[in-house]
Amino acid sequence: MNHLITTISAVIALTASSTASPDFKLDWDQTPDQQWTGPSTWANRLQDWNVHQNRVECTPNRNLPMRTLHLLSHDVEAANGSIELNVDLGRLDQETTQATGGAAGFLIGAGRGKMDYRAASIVHQVPGPGAGLFTGVDLQGRVFIHDNELGVYGYDDLKPLAQSKAQPKLSSGTVKLSCSATKQSNGTWKIEVTAKSADGKQSSTVSGEVPEERILGNLALVANPGGKNKDYARFWFDNWAGKGEGLKAHTDRSFGPVAGTQYTVSRRILKINAQMVPLPAKRLKGAILEVKKDGKWQKIATTDIDPVSFTALFRVENWDDTQDVPYRVTAPMPASDEQAWGGTIRRNPREKEEFAVAAFTGNHNFCKQIAAGPRHNKGRKGSWIEGSWFPHADLVDSISAQNPDLLFFSGDQVYEAASPSFPDRAAAELDYLYKWYLYVWAFRDLTCDIPTVSIPDDHDVFQGNFWGQGGRAAKRQNDGGYVYPAEFVKMVERTQTDNLPDPYDPTPVEQGIGVYYTGLNWGPMSFAIIEDRKFKTGPDSDEVKSGDKSKLVLLGGRQMKFLNEWVGDWSDGAAMKASLTATIFAQLHTWRNKDGSIEQDKDTNGWPVAGRNEALRSLRKGYTLMIGGDQHLATTAHHGVDEFGDSGWSICVPSIANYFPRSWKPIKAGMNRKPGQPEWAGDHHDSWGNKVSMYAVANPGKESGHKPELLHDRVPGYGIIRFNQKTRNIEMANWPRYATVGKGEPYEGWPVTVSQQSNYGRNPVAYLPEIFSEKTNPVVKVIEKKSGELVYALRINGNKFTPGVFAEGEYTVKVGEPDTKEWAVLSVKTGAKQETINLGENDFDAE
Incomplete structure (x- = not known):
């Protein structure tokens, strides 16, 4: 359906139909003072632009080059005709005289017509292919045409293709700027730029010719503050208008409110x-x-x-x-x-035979040359055309084709330093929203129709790594806690998690920061949404320094109480279970230290080991598949606590785009490998000594054969997990982002298909009598009689089940249906004569 249901904007006036060379005008006359510049524009960055006194102003909190305000509703697509742009502009700081290199005007040809308009709308600050032509007037009143593809990040003085002599200085008041482009007989386009003083007494014009592709694409306003010191120019703009046959209107393109x-x-x-x-x-x-x-x-x-x-x-x-x-x-x-x-x-897919989850992690939007800050990028150029991975249209199309029943974004929906600019601590809330909106914009056509779980990870809260330490404040992230203020953290969590079911226990942690760990029932599935960062001990915390391992926390007591209850809860028709976490419960990468040894990564859920084992012992009681991300490496493994494979399976999905590809290349070959399996497969101990059996991994190193190589050769993609409630099998597959059903294959080694019951892979030491029930697919709970502890709970497939147990003794077995609260309660013990227990309707009583 058309998700943009209605759009009526007073900010932009269409003076012709969208099918016949539409004109436009933006004047902001009816817009109140606000940060948002209107549905027809996209600001780079959000915090750098605002509406004030019925005009837009560019007021960055520091000297930053090439601030842009892109027009969403129109672009240049026609191969014939002409375009004309007009705007009134001026300086907000006319008394400042020391600013150098400042200029303002238009950006034309952003993206060269080769980019998704959303990707082209992010073009700012960094030069390179797709960065467009900057046409305007500088602080000395010189009119120019500047090739923004040839500039250098952080330049102070423009290096124009064409430039006039100084005329109407911006410090003298309003300047009326116009820019026209007309196709010539030789196929090039003549660009003419004119600046006039408000009274018309001063004017200056410059012209030049460019290839046709250079005027195709996005249009934007530009404010370049200039300056090598604290003095830099700030600008205002009003009455932005355009006309000409080269323009095309797009009534379906807008952002907000x-x-x-x-x-x-x-x-x-x-x-x-x-x-x-x-x-x-x-x-x-x-x-x-x-x-x-x-x-x-x-x-x-x-x-x-x-x-x-x-x-x-x-x-x-x-x-x-x-x-x-x-x-x-x-x-x-x-x-x-x-x-x-x-x-x-959507209707509840409760009766659907196969339930599909699409899982994602690591939402990088741009290559490093575009995303890096000034200190990393001086003198370097990045290609906007090849280096813009946002808005991930190929991936979105693939997911649409696979039509999953649930979307799971496991974290790093935002990268504070790379989506697409450095973290701005002075305007952290708006900086986060600017980057969060990129995620929203890219995936909103999916999330509006498909139930979605998104949980924040370290980069979402503007930290490189994150150990929440129960919500405490931290000066250094390794101490444990949040580096940014609590109000910022709460804002992040509201944007990403407020749509989740109500939290199991809503009591806030330290600093009043909320929690969101909870259960989600949808279709035949029961999901545990776990906060595997919020309570975790920091590696340089006092608890670690004490040397007392009993003080080390992974999930914490509150979440373990939730998990221990959740694994036994099969109400609302739940047939299968899965946990959703930021990362997985092992270190499934082998990042090497300088001496060749494998780094011990405390950011993974392989540490602390006792907390990892506690979580696995609980999760396996519900035969739980574990889904996570974060590790920059796609894997599928079977986990063990006391023995290899005695717990659940995990799938770690690949990054949407990957800056830091990792590998699984253990020093020793895996044990118990099947014939023909590579040495990385089989039974291993991770760097913390945790038992893992590796079945599939997408190590980098091979050329993908897909462009851009900087994206695809780093094994990006997504995961699709299919739960079949008829067979109770689970199919896990990690896909390249260029592939989809019918158009490619998953990464080598996938799909991996396992049975539901293999998620508690522990070998029984004894069996209880076989149970036959007249109720189909009842829930069976096995409880140790003496301690009252749940051994496991499972909705069986059919009406026969022989419970295995892991110690001799007496057990209570409950068979029934939690939704009707009708149960048969049996007292059995090992070693007794193994006869089938037949349960008829009269054996079930209301609880």
């Missing part, structure tokens, strides 16, 4: 988290959720927008999950500026 949505439905509770753009205080009340019934939109909920995260959370109980329901969310805007975004709340 509703940027996107994520939702879940669990146990008939619908939660939708709508991400808004930064709105003024008077527009934060009364966001509306509507559903379409009998062909008409009906309002079912309203809520206010959080003033920091700009999220609107809707929670609807007693949701009818038996049918697909179209929905839309509307921001509290004037009717003339209204926009709704929506999709479809």
Whole structure:
């Protein structure tokens, strides 16, 4: 469906139809003072632009080159005709006289017409192929045409292709700037730039010719502050207009005020988290959720927008999950500026034979040459055309083709230093939103229709690594805790996790930071969403320095209480279980130290070992498959605690795009390998001594044969996990991002198919009597009688089951259906005569 349901904007006026050389004008006359510049524009960066006194202003908090405000609603696509752009502009700091290199004007030809318009809309600050032509006027009043593809990051003085003599200085007031491009008989395009003073008494013109491809693509306003010291220029713009046959209008391209949505439905509770753009205080009340019934939109909920995260959370109980329901969310805007975004709340796939999860991690958007900060990138050029991986359209198309039932983003949806600029601590909240919006923009056509779980990891909270230490504040990340303020952390979690089912125990941790660990039931699946970072001990903390290993925490007591309850809960028709974590419970990479030894990585869930083993012992009681990411390496392994393979299987999915490819190349060959398996396969001890049996890995090193090589040769992609409730088999596959069903294959070694029961791979020492039940697929719980501890719980496949146990003794076996609360309770012990226990309807009593 068309997810952009309605768009009516007072900011931009279309003076011709979108099919006949449309003109445009942006004047912001009806826009209040606000950070968001309107649905027809994209600001680089969000914090650098704002609307003030009915015009847009560029006010970066430091000297940063080439700030751009891209036009979303129009671009240059026509091979014939002409275009003309006009804008009024001026300086905000006319009294400053020491700024050098400052200039303002237009960017034309961003992306050369070869890029997705969203990717081209990020072009700013870094030169290189696709960076466009900068046409404008500098602080000395010189009009110029500058080839932004040939510049150097951080330049102070423009190096134009063409430049006039000094004329109307920007310090003298309003400058009226125009730029036209007309196709010539030789196939080139003549560009002419003119600057005039407001009274028309001063003017200057310059012209030049460029190849046709250089004027194709995005249009933007540019503010280049200039300056080698603290003095730099700030600019304002108004009355931005364009006309000409070379322009093309796109009425389906906009961003905000509703940027996107994520939702879940669990146990008939619908939660939708709508991400808004930064709105003024008077527009934060009364966001509306509507559903379409009998062909008409009906309002079912309203809520206010959080003033920091700009999220609107809707929670609807007693949701009818038996049918697909179209929905839309509307921001509290004037009717003339209204926009709704929506999709479809899917019917519960409870009866579906095969349930598919699509899993992702590591959302890098650009190559290093584009994303690196000034100190890393001086003098280097990155290609915007080849180095822009955002908006990941190939991956999104692949996921659409595979049509999963759940999306799982395991963390690093945001990279603080690379998506696409350095972390801005002075404006951390807006800097995060700027980068978070890229994720929203890229995946919103999926998340609006498919239930979504996203959980933040270290980079999402602007840390290179993250050990939460129960929420404490930290000066250094290795001490354990959060380096950024608690309000920032809470904002991040609201944007990413508010659509999750209500937390198991909502009690905040230190600094008032919330929690989101919880259970999610959807289709035949029961998921445990685990915060494997928030309670974890920091490697340089006092607890580690004490040498007392009993003080080391992984999941913590609160989460272990949740897990121990969750593994035994098979209500709401749950047939299979999986855990969703940021990373997996082992170090499945072999990063080498300088001496050749394997690094011990405390960022993985292989450490602390006791906490890792405690988690596995709990998870296996529910026959739980483990899904995670983070490690920059796709793997599938069978985990062990006391013996190899005595616990569950894991799949670690590949990064969406990978800056730091890792490998699994152990020093010793694996034990118990099957004939023909490589040495990395088989039984291994990871660097912490944890038992892991390796079955598939996507090591880097081979050429993919796909361009750009910098992306595809680093083995990026996604995971698809299919749970078959009829066979109770689980198929795991890690896919290259260039491949999809019918158009390619998973990475070598996948798919790996395992049985549900292999997720508790421990060998029984004895068996209890076989159980035959007249109820089909009942839940069986085996409980040690003396301690009352759950041994395991499982919804069996069929009506026969022979419980295996791991110690001689007496056991309570409960057989029944948690949804009807009808149970048969048996007291049995090992060593007794092994006869089948037949359970008829009269043997089940209401609990």
